[in-house]
Amino acid sequence: AMSGRGTWSVALGGLLIGLDAMVWLVSGLTCSWTRMSSKFSTIVAIADPQLTDKTSYSFASLPLVLPMLEFICDAYIARVGFMVRRLSPQTILFLGDLVDGGYRSNEEDFESGLKRL
Known part of the structure; x- marks a missing residue:
């Protein structure tokens, strides 16, 4: 069974995620x-x-950490994409590098990041 503190932590986390999603939706x-x-x-x-990748954080090699980080990052990028599509710009410029470890990435890493984007 989850302790009272654990239950509150999960509830607070859910509330924060819900509020974050609501702000993005309204915006x-x-x-x-x-x-x-x-x-x-x-x-x-x-x-x-x-985009978060295996080079982003030293602890990303821990079990389930990288998939969780990628999920959070990808959700943020998806929300940005939603807002950009609503504006229907004629041109979209991406400035900066695509992945944290871009200078250490090979073609396979780049393609993986591009698919996520």
Whole structure:
């Protein structure tokens, strides 16, 4: 059985995750920009998306840690993608590196990160 403290920790974690999702949902549904004439371009810049990978943290090699970190990171990127799609920009710019260990990554690591993105 879970202790009272453990139950509160799980409840608080669930509340925080729910509130975070609600803020993103409300922001995503209310975020907009003024439509301009066709002579202007609409551009969204996503700075340093930084997908978490095996090089991100020294403790990422612990069991289940890397999948959990990747899940959290990917959920964040998915929410950003939701907001960007709602804005329907003509151009999307990605600035910065894709993965933390980009300079140490091989082609397979890059392809894996690209699929996650």
